[in-house]
Amino acid sequence: xxxxxxxxxxxxxxxxxxxxxxxxxxxxxxxxxxxxxxxxxxxxxxxxxxxxxxxxxxxxxxxxxxxxxxxxxxxxxxxxxxxxxxxxxxxxxxxxxxxxxxxxxxxxxx
Amino acid sequence: xxxxxxxxxxxxxxxxxxxxxxxxxxxxxxxxxxxxxxxxxxxxxxxxxxxxxxxxxxxxxxxxxxxxxxxxxxxxxxxxxxxxxxxxxxxxxxxxxxxxxxxxxxxxxxxxxx
Numbered sequence: 001x002x003x004x005x006x007x008x009x010x011x012x013x014x015x016x017x018x019x020x021x022x023x024x025x026x027x028x029x030x031x032x033x034x035x036x037x038x039x040x041x042x043x044x045x046x047x048x049x050x051x052x053x054x055x056x057x058x059x060x061x062x063x064x065x066x067x068x069x070x071x072x073x074x075x076x077x078x079x080x081x082x083x084x085x086x087x088x089x090x091x092x093x094x095x096x097x098x099x100x101x102x103x104x105x106x107x108x109x110x
Numbered sequence: 111x112x113x114x115x116x117x118x119x120x121x122x123x124x125x126x127x128x129x130x131x132x133x134x135x136x137x138x139x140x141x142x143x144x145x146x147x148x149x150x151x152x153x154x155x156x157x158x159x160x161x162x163x164x165x166x167x168x169x170x171x172x173x174x175x176x177x178x179x180x181x182x183x184x185x186x187x188x189x190x191x192x193x194x195x196x197x198x199x200x201x202x203x204x205x206x207x208x209x210x211x212x213x214x215x216x217x218x219x220x221x222x223x224x
Contacts (some may be wrong), residue, residue: 004152031210032210034212041198042217043200043215043216043217043218044153044200044215045215046212046213046214049212087152087153091210092155092166095166096141096143096158096160096165096166097143097155097158097166097168098143098153098155098213099155100145100152100153100154101152102150102151102152103152
């Protein structure tokens with residue numbers, strides 16, 4: 001079983017739509033969770049950290065369910081510029097490495 | 111505020127050769143991690159350097175080695191290159207001892223093996 005699993009998509013949505021991405025992780029001892037965004041042939045960029053109580057940054061909302069080992073990212077009012085691959089990232093317990101999912105591809109169309 | 115910088119941007123090598131990639135961390139960061147990203151995959155952790163020592167290593171062979179210098183910059187060395195080493199190599203920097211700090215990535219070095 002992969003340590004971090006994501007639906008690869010692609011998700012094709014019209015501008016203004018709301019879209020949600022899901023991610024599951026295998027190690028219940030993980031403590032740190034992030035969403036990164038990666039544009040085509042570019043480096044991953046931190047989108048937001050994910051906290052147990054859930055957190056919001058503008059149009060982006062992240063949720064964490066530790067019991068189900070499940071992380072989500074909700075994007076409201078999608079913009080063309082949101083088109084990218086979204087990477088779910090979980091720390092390796094008792095260490096310093098990060099485990100990345102394969103990413104979910106989003107295409108926002110006019 | 112300088113971000114993470116990597117060099118070179120692109121590199122073409124042949125099988126059996128050796129390569130050195132370089133990374134300067136973001137200003138104020140003291141920890142450097144290296145990742146390999148194959149096409150269509152998420153980044154895979156190679157190793158992390160802190161206080162000039164390899165602090166943690168991922169599932170990569172000994173052909174992959176590294177170094178961190180007193181100014182926190184780092185090198186990744188790969189010996190006896192294989193076709194499968196073709197990938198984007200990403201350097202990420204972070205601050206300090208806590209494992210929960212987010213990592214900030216450089217633009218990467220795209221390595222092609224012929």
